[in-house]
Amino acid sequence: KTLAIGIIAIIAIGFGGTMTVLYFLPTPEGPAKKTLVVATMYGPVDLDPIVAWDSASIDVIDQVVEGLVAYDLGDPDLALIPRLASALGTWNPAATEYTIPLRTGVKFHDGTNFNAAAVIAHWDRMEWALNTTGANTVGVTQVAELYEFPDGTPIVTSVVDNGDNSVTFMLSGPYIPFEALLAFSASYIQSPTATPADDYIATATDIIVGTGPFKYISFEAGVEVIFDAFTGYWDGRPYLDRIVLSVIIDANARNAALLSGDVDLLQDPMDAMLGVFDLTDGITLEEGPQGTVIQYLGMNNRLISRDLRKAISYALDYDYILDELRGGNADRMKSPIPQGIMYSDVTNAVAVLDIEIARGIMQDLGYGIGWDTNDNDTENLDSDLWEAATFETFNYTYNIGNSFREDMLVLLTDNLGRIGIEVTDAGGTWGDFIYSLYEIDGKTRNDLELYFIGWGPDYNDASNFINPLFTNRSIASNGAQYNGYLSAIEDGRDPFLLTDNVQLLMEAALSESNATTRAGYYERIQELLTTKDYPWAWCYVGKGFRAYV
Numbered sequence: 001k002t003l004a005i006g007i008i009a010i011i012a013i014g015f016g017g018t019m020t021v022l023y024f025l026p027t028p029e030g031p032a033k034k035t036l037v038v039a040t041m042y043g044p045v046d047l048d049p050i051v052a053w054d055s056a057s058i059d060v061i062d063q064v065v066e067g068l069v070a071y072d073l074g075d076p077d078l079a080l081i082p083r084l085a086s087a088l089g090t091w092n093p094a095a096t097e098y099t100i101p102l103r104t105g106v107k108f109h110d111g112t113n114f115n116a117a118a119v120i121a122h123w124d125r126m127e128w129a130l131n132t133t134g135a136n137t138v139g140v141t142q143v144a145e146l147y148e149f150p151d152g153t154p155i156v157t158s159v160v161d162n163g164d165n166s167v168t169f170m171l172s173g174p175y176i177p178f179e180a181l182l183a184f185s186a187s188y189i190q191s192p193t194a195t196p197a198d199d200y201i202a203t204a205t206d207i208i209v210g211t212g213p214f215k216y217i218s219f220e221a222g223v224e225v226i227f228d229a230f231t232g233y234w235d236g237r238p239y240l241d242r243i244v245l246s247v248i249i250d251a252n253a254r255n256a257a258l259l260s261g262d263v264d265l266l267q268d269p270m271d272a273m274l275g276v277f278d279l280t281d282g283i284t285l286e287e288g289p290q291g292t293v294i295q296y297l298g299m300n301n302r303l304i305s306r307d308l309r310k311a312i313s314y315a316l317d318y319d320y321i322l323d324e325l326r327g328g329n330a331d332r333m334k335s336p337i338p339q340g341i342m343y344s345d346v347t348n349a350v351a352v353l354d355i356e357i358a359r360g361i362m363q364d365l366g367y368g369i370g371w372d373t374n375d376n377d378t379e380n381l382d383s384d385l386w387e388a389a390t391f392e393t394f395n396y397t398y399n400i401g402n403s404f405r406e407d408m409l410v411l412l413t414d415n416l417g418r419i420g421i422e423v424t425d426a427g428g429t430w431g432d433f434i435y436s437l438y439e440i441d442g443k444t445r446n447d448l449e450l451y452f453i454g455w456g457p458d459y460n461d462a463s464n465f466i467n468p469l470f471t472n473r474s475i476a477s478n479g480a481q482y483n484g485y486l487s488a489i490e491d492g493r494d495p496f497l498l499t500d501n502v503q504l505l506m507e508a509a510l511s512e513s514n515a516t517t518r519a520g521y522y523e524r525i526q527e528l529l530t531t532k533d534y535p536w537a538w539c540y541v542g543k544g545f546r547a548y549v
Contacts (some may be wrong), residue, residue: 010185021278027505034240034241035240035242036242036265036417037262037265038243038244038245038264038266039257039263039267040056040060040248040267041056041254041402041430042056042247042249042401043219043223043225043245043431044060044219045057045430045434046059046142046203047060047061047202047207047219049185049186049190049208050129050143050186050200051129051141051142051143051186051200053186054430056430057203059245060245061185062185062212063207063227064109064208064212064214065185066083066084066105066211066212067083067183068082068084068085068182068189069100081104082103084102085100085102085103086103087100088100088179089179095171096170096172097168097170097171098168098171099168100167101165101166102115102116102166102167103234104359105234106211108190108209108210108211109211109232112192114189114211115362116162116165116166116167117161118192119159119189120159120161120199121195122188122190122192125197125198126141126186128197128312129200130147130148130154130299135198136198137433138199141186142438143186145467145468145473145474145475145476147181147186148182149173150503150506150510153172153173154172156546157170158170170310174511175510175511176511176512177464180461181459188210189210189211189301190209190210191210193505194209202301204219205297206223211233211422214228214229215229216368218461223383224244224245224246224247225244226243226244227242227244227296228241229241246263249400251270251402252270252403254266255269255273258274258548258549259277259280261452264548264549265547267546268545269285269545271325271326271327271549272327277547283547283549284548284549285545286545286546287543287545288543288544289544290543291456291541292338292341292457292540293539293541294336294338294455294541295333295454296453296454296536296537297312297316297450297482297539298448298451298452298535299407299480300394300446300448301448301483301486303446304449305490309535309537310351310534311359311361311419312419313351313534314351314354314361314423315355315415315416315419316411317353317411317415318332318352318539319353322540325411326404328543330540330541331542331543332350332541333540334347334350335345335350335538336465336469336529336536337466337526338465339541341462341519342461343462343523344526348526348527349530349531351534351537355375356375358418358419359371359375359386359418360421361372362391362419367389367420368382368389368391368420383418386418386419387417387420389420390418392420392421392422393423393424394424395426395448396412396423396424396427396452397427397433397448397449397451398426398427398449398451398452400428405452406427408434408538409423409427409456426447426449433451433453445475446479451479452539453479462509463510466502466522467506467511470482470529470535471503472484472485472486472508473503480536482534482535484501484503484505484506487528487532487535488502490533491532493532500528502525505522505524506521506525507521509525
């Protein structure tokens, strides 16, 4: 999932959103460098770990705050390892109590001791954020879906100080991904002295205080985020004195900044710039393997029928996306659960470009009746009719500054125009896009009709690719507003039969301890989503690149 490059500190670039992390080694070669400047597209949307659910925010949080456990990023299987815990925990036979020992001698950046009381304070604050007690008048955290059972019951009922530098998490019931959930940023432990118990941290004016290798210094919106080394870090002082995340929204300017020497490190260079960086003296380009970040065209399932979504899926030129827009640096996405995550199944026949099928579906819906559906425009005398028609019009939302998503507007306009669907430009800021996805500040998911977004795991479990993205229990990250019950009905399946309803399957899989049975649930989920319900157009899984001086 990641490559080591010889610089020090821990700078986790977008684990929640991109699962790309850089290692910083304790004995770097070459001359000492006191400051590392990293180019990034955006600054944090939410600074508070208990709220943040976007990669730009988690990029910042990961430098400052730590969890009880973390992933071994040198292990292809991403095994969990202790971080603020001194060892991994143990379960009781019923899988409802998880006891974990804590590391001693660790201090927060403000001098507060890390101990059982700090862990309990964090989970008391999570209880407030979930509004379990009814005392939260500010608003329930947007990551609530990850910390509750599907019926809204909190996963953790209490945390007990065992008096021996260990704590026990008491769960409402068996929750198979719980240990992995502890590695997600909202589970990270903040200083109880510096963190409000009953309010959220304000991104624009507040700071976060953790135990990590870097202290959070400041954020100037649209300009930069600054971190300074924490000399008292429990695992040894960072080699670097300072890290600066330089916010450069425009993709061309961001890439040019590396060439000009204004930044030292660039995550995910533009595909068109890979050859340039590879041939430039003084710049090193590194390529990683296929990642676990899925990229898809979301479709509003409430506004766009299943048959229209299917037609759109068959109208898209996926080869053009892979070969031209991504320059051959991506693989076709064939499942919402990517390869590398347990229970991934990429054997289902996902939609491929077939204009004849797409036009046939449109005719089944009553559009273009009698017109030739042949996809050969030189032979099809009705091609001009298809392309001139406007049977449906959908907006396309994306974040300006993301060159690929900007290019997708052109492709969608062309591809969907061939089946009589007009696409309008609804590009905007990253913040506006996120707020529509999560229905914040008066924005709603109904603002989105077509949109392009990616998803990387919050933690390493198949459920994290299914439940947040497809649940109908809450907003979660279900921007497409997929509903397992309605989709079953639309396809003629029994919505109350476990094996016919994605919602029932995903909920059953959370507590299923039998690995074979759990695998069967996820196999059926993937089959229904990719071959029956068409909530998204399954686009690509990319390879990770970074360039640095």
